[in-house]
Amino acid sequence: VPKVFALMNQKGGVGKSTTAVNLAAALARLGKRVLLIDLDPQAHATLHLGVAVEGDGSTPTVYDALLEPNTADVVPAGENLWLLPSETDLAGVEAELAQAEGRHHRLRLAIEAICRARPIDVVLIDCPPSLGLLTLNGLAAADEVVIPMQAHFLALHGVGKLLETVRLVAQQVRPSLKVAGVVLCMYDQQASHTQEVVGDIEAFFAEARDRGVPWQRARVLWPPIRRNIKLAEAPSFGQSIFEYAPQAAGARDYAALARHFLALLDPS
Amino acid sequence: VPKVFALMNQKGGVGKSTTAVNLAAALARLGKRVLLIDLDPQAHATLHLGVAVEGDGSTPTVYDALLEPNTADVVPAGENLWLLPSETDLAGVEAELAQAEGRHHRLRLAIEAICRARPIDVVLIDCPPSLGLLTLNGLAAADEVVIPMQAHFLALHGVGKLLETVRLVAQQVRPSLKVAGVVLCMYDQQASHTQEVVGDIEAFFAEARDRGVPWQRARVLWPPIRRNIKLAEAPSFGQSIFEYAPQAAGARDYAALARHFLALLDPS
Numbered sequence A, B: 001v002p003k004v005f006a007l008m009n010q011k012g013g014v015g016k017s018t019t020a021v022n023l024a025a026a027l028a029r030l031g032k033r034v035l036l037i038d039l040d041p042q043a044h045a046t047l048h049l050g051v052a053v054e055g056d057g058s059t060p061t062v063y064d065a066l067l068e069p070n071t072a073d074v075v076p077a078g079e080n081l082w083l084l085p086s087e088t089d090l091a092g093v094e095a096e097l098a099q100a101e102g103r104h105h106r107l108r109l110a111i112e113a114i115c116r117a118r119p120i121d122v123v124l125i126d127c128p129p130s131l132g133l134l135t136l137n138g139l140a141a142a143d144e145v146v147i148p149m150q151a152h153f154l155a156l157h158g159v160g161k162l163l164e165t166v167r168l169v170a171q172q173v174r175p176s177l178k179v180a181g182v183v184l185c186m187y188d189q190q191a192s193h194t195q196e197v198v199g200d201i202e203a204f205f206a207e208a209r210d211r212g213v214p215w216q217r218a219r220v221l222w223p224p225i226r227r228n229i230k231l232a233e234a235p236s237f238g239q240s241i242f243e244y245a246p247q248a249a250g251a252r253d254y255a256a257l258a259r260h261f262l263a264l265l266d267p268s
């Protein structure tokens, strides 16, 4: 199974889906075969890539994958890019699986089935803004956690709880789980507190070094993704930033992030 | 009891708390006596106003108010402004109240008790980014719903579900509940799709006119609140925009919104 990254933050509207889609697209353009999993009932990543889920059930979805992992299937979303789409049924799955056998491991099994069927180099999971059963499946399926967040004062407050959840999952369900780091989204160079917040995050990770916690090797991933209108416009055209506005700052930033991300894929 | 407005949107990071705090502060500066209720376990409104909740339980919180409505109390947060603070205990209250008698009506009872104790002209409730028991208390306590949202393509997708929840609450718990309208937050005049999204929202409300739904009189509230760094900086100083940067665009926009909001308080 290829390396699996969960893009996770229980706080809403911080850039998870925008990062999942554009990082996936950027890695695909670098020649990596990428599986993007839309784990959110809001299905923003699915909408963003312009993938339509047929009403007759003929389109495989992450809902089907969670209920029947061994027959999980995916949809082509571009060159080198496959999507496991979401749809609103997914909101009910937490209740449906609440008492099920191995309910935290369904997504992992589905990923294994999908990756037996075709060669995949990297898996990205777009998590919903919550710490419920869906996100737990995302964490239990992952090798590393990437945390999209904004460099805002209030954003720091949620990170502690997020890391605590990662630690619990690592202890109870997936001991190898690590936090790769933070992607700074909607980054505003001009804001007076931006540097201060970035400094706080870096100091926090520096103090965690070699402490035996899942984030002991975490860092701020580079570069930050600047606020760029084009990134907010692309979803309404069903396109990644590279199709919609390849010259935009948002395209340059995600392309650069993807190049640095390759180092995470292959630490050797 | 004065008029009660619930600032609600289950989507995260759309501007609920920033609007709750700065609209409350603006109304207070216009001479209205305002009660702001922080209904979110994240307690961002409480942090934003620089109110510290003592560890010894001596500070009244919305948690106490939900468990014992008749003795609900509040904290002064500025001239003409009172806050019912939140704190992280609040996250547990949904479980604690899950089977309780009248569990949707606790906040309403608390507001009545608070407003018997002191003269209040308007109540604003900052809801968490969810449709759970806390938000249901907020809706069941309210006369009108105000929906902070961004003029982004993906933001339109969540509004349908939100309005459906309002309709259910109106049917089952509070027939008089109305949707006053939408506040456009982090508004970007330059973005190509902004006008299109605003047009979609206005068309939606126009078609709902006189249809007997809670949003039949809803509209886009004016003006939109432009994206302004100062609004994101103010919380780290524990101040509203009017104390932190009174000349900033964000201060002018929230002051103008408050003046139009007065018309909602007194439709006569």
Ligand SMILES: Nc1ncnc2c1ncn2[C@@H]1O[C@H](COP(=O)(O)OP(=O)(O)OP(=O)(O)O)[C@@H](O)[C@H]1O
Residues within 6 Å of the ligand: A011, A012, A013, A014, A015, A016, A017, A018, A019, A040, A042, A044, A127, A128, A129, A185, A186, A187, A225, A226, A227, A228, A229, A230, A231, A232, A233, A235, A250, B011, B012, B152, B153, B154, B155
């Ligand atoms: N760098 C950026 N510049 C401008 N707009 C952005 C940027 N990143 C994200 N956005 C916009 O901000 C909004 C929230 O982003 P996004 O949907 O990626 O967040 P999210 O964390 O996935 O949200 P949710 O918690 O609802 O899943 C979207 O409208 C998106 O288009």
Ligand SMILES: Nc1ncnc2c1ncn2[C@@H]1O[C@H](COP(=O)(O)OP(=O)(O)OP(=O)(O)O)[C@@H](O)[C@H]1O
Residues within 6 Å of the ligand: A011, A012, A152, A153, A154, A155, B011, B012, B013, B014, B015, B016, B017, B018, B019, B040, B042, B044, B127, B128, B129, B185, B186, B187, B225, B226, B227, B228, B229, B230, B231, B232, B233, B235, B250
């Ligand atoms: N007009 C604006 N300009 C710039 N930044 C803004 C603006 N409005 C809000 N922000 C910032 O955006 C972030 C999200 O805003 P806010 O906390 O008000 O949203 P919310 O809907 O209350 O979020 P949550 O769902 O977590 O409660 C905050 O860091 C805030 O400071």
Ligand SMILES: [Mg+2]
Residues within 6 Å of the ligand: A016, A017, A018, A040, A044, A126, A127, A128
């Ligand atoms: Mg998302």
Ligand SMILES: [Mg+2]
Residues within 6 Å of the ligand: B016, B017, B018, B040, B044, B045, B126, B127, B128
């Ligand atoms: Mg908030």
